Amino acid sequence: MAPALPANGSERLLLEADLSAERAASVVRMAIAIVLLVTVEVVLKRSNDISLLDLTEARNQARATLGLLFFAGLAVYLLVKFGRWRPWMAYVTVTVDIAVLVGSLLADLRDLRLPVAFMSMFPVVGVFPLLLAVSALRIRPWVQLYALCLTLVGLALVACMGGWGSNLAPETFLRDAEMFYSVPANTARAAMLALGGAVLVLGALRGRRLLNRAVAETTRRLNLARYLPAELLPVLSSDNIEELRTGRRAEVALVFIDIRGSTAMGEAMSPAALTGFIGAFRARVTRAARQHGGVIDKFIGDGAFIIFGLPQTNGDDAARALAFCRSMLASVDEWNGLRKATDAVPVAVGIGVHFGTAFVGAIGDEQRLEFTVMGDAVNVAARLEDATKAFEVPLVASRDALKAAGEDPQSAGSPWRSLGTQALRGRNEAMPIYTLENSAV
Template sequence: MPKSPQSAPDALLREADVAAEKFVAVARMLVAVALLIAVEFAFSRGPMVDVGVVEARTGARIVIGILFLTGALAYALLRFGFWSRWIAYVTVTIDILVIGLSLTGDLLEAQLPGRFAAALPTAVAALLVLAVGSLRLRPAVQIYSLVLMLALLTVALNIDHLTDATETDSVGVAVYQFFGPTANTARLAMFILCGLVLIAAAWRGQYLLRHGVEESMRRTNLVRYLPTELAPMLASGNVNELRSGRRARVALLFIDIRNSVAMEEALDPALLAQVVSAFRSRVRLAAERHGGIVDKFVGDGAFLVFGIPDPRDDDARRAIACAKAILADLAEWNRARLKAGDDEIAVGIGVHEGEAFIGAVGDDTRLEFTVLGDTVNVANRLEQATKQHEVAFIASAETLGKAGEDLALWRDLGAAELRGRPEPLHIFGFPR
């Protein structure tokens, strides 16, 4: 049966698991090296005449070597692409078994009862193994580690290997009290609490990681359908503000290629795609330079908005300047096209400023930015009116006034009856 494809968040979390496992493997090797340095330094400070001391040093080296090799093997497997969630359980089991066997061996070698297990350096290493394991951010592995470690410590604590000497002859009654049932129970409780804290840390880390990945993917999906200029609003968590929408004054620009049907029929698909892509690129760059956003491209046309995310006093001026910049850029492009034997690209542009509803509609899988209202309809009708008046660019008199335009440079087209609008609108064409 074929495996179901992974979702994007699951794939990212898998990458995070692999990266964490690599990090733990490297951390295990570094800890092993640090322990080896500490052991060598500790044993160098005392005489090496006792056979037991030599054996203890050798045993410590073996334990540290196994921990290092386990980390190196895990890293090598991950480095060459072999990964399984069971790798963590295998390495944890090896680490803890080595610690447990070493601790038991040290007790037997020193002829000490299990109650003295906490006095041995290996007991501290057990806590160190748990701490390193928490870097995986996998609570299940951490729980398994704690349970297995407690099982081995329980075995070690119950070793009863006393010599014939009495307690007072061995180490004294006072020392035994510090390692008696009460003191060791307190140590065990603190060990368990420390393990639980590490489990909580791993769980919290995994939760934050998963939440971060899912939130990132959610916002990525939203940005996929929203204008990129709205990304800061998404990053600041203002998605609900977009969804609730608001009424605001904006300047709107519609642009469309003229005689596009004839162009589509004359060009093969590859050349047509190149022309439309080049046109869109020029429109997008002009919008960026003048502080507007491309709400959407529709076929060989585009809808631009000025005043998003926040309205500005110069929205009308910037929309007019953007339209003029597009016309100037197209004029230069057309000169190059004519030299190459290609047809000119003619456009119609309509600009109008006014109040409109702005917001986002849809769900988390497809949230679309939209602008609604009479202002949108007027701007669209002005773009269509360029055909009737045979000009490249039409704007309303009100918009030109707010933009501070010199009307002497414009052609007065008088009061126009626009479809869907009860009152005529005074409009001007450009160039004169």
């Protein structure tokens, strides 16, 4: 059974890269085994003409070693292909590869009874760095470090155990050992060098491709972030964007806020002054929303729409929404104090707050998503903000909002006073609404 892909986009990307790297590494290992097997047959073909060095066992040992290397690569390829591969198996693969090479090198030294100082004459020594290059394809530093340490330990083991001495006369040994540095043998070394370079090029290409995919994914998320509220960036980074696009129904607290008489105020201002005025208002809304954990869905001219309960709903969403409303009223009072010092016209706001079920999601494609909160609860909150004009109060809250916040307007000492049961504009059903005591526009 194939391992389940992680939900997180970056983790899934890395897992896919790991699987692809293991597949590539297994193919490279099989190619190495085939190339070296052909080379061994060419290099050791002269063994029949040499009487002093019997290379029959060396040839058989080389065939067995390269056969094990080939079938180990084939086994990994099949495990990846049929979804049986697991990340921990990379350590097993590295161990098998190094063990096969160390065993082959020891056997060659033993069969030819050569001292360890001559181990570099065997082309198989060149496979060690080649396998390290193959291991680098995984882009897994700990596996690469393990392969390096195991290689060093293996070569140290050869140095300790491969201390045999030759019975041949020096001149005879050197004459017959010349074959290990002949054109075929050096051709094998050149082939391994070329394979190593090709593996490193492949690793660079794979790393570049992974980088390009990561950059493309980051760019896509940044494009989405341009059109979604900044508070939803954690949703994008945790790869829940599909859930956001699917949408859901959630109980959220909704707040509409608007500047009263802004049209007349704007007509008396210069464009630069109006820009600064609207900017100052939005800065106060943004500061209060962040303070109480609200998500600004959008600014609408001189107004704003704020949601409490995103990206996940909490039990205190309504309470935080009311706290935001109180903070905004206090901020507007402070702002008016500053404006009074410059003889500027005081600012009045209207705020409507409601708690109810709404559809929350993002509509659009991957290039542009528009965050949307829809439903009757949104209409009610907008109508409550509109009702502040009729009742000449800065804040109107529904009973649902007060109840969800744990505030009882009927209790003694409650700061809320009833505005009666009213049928809001555009709605047939009447509902109880409240405002803060002693509040007035």
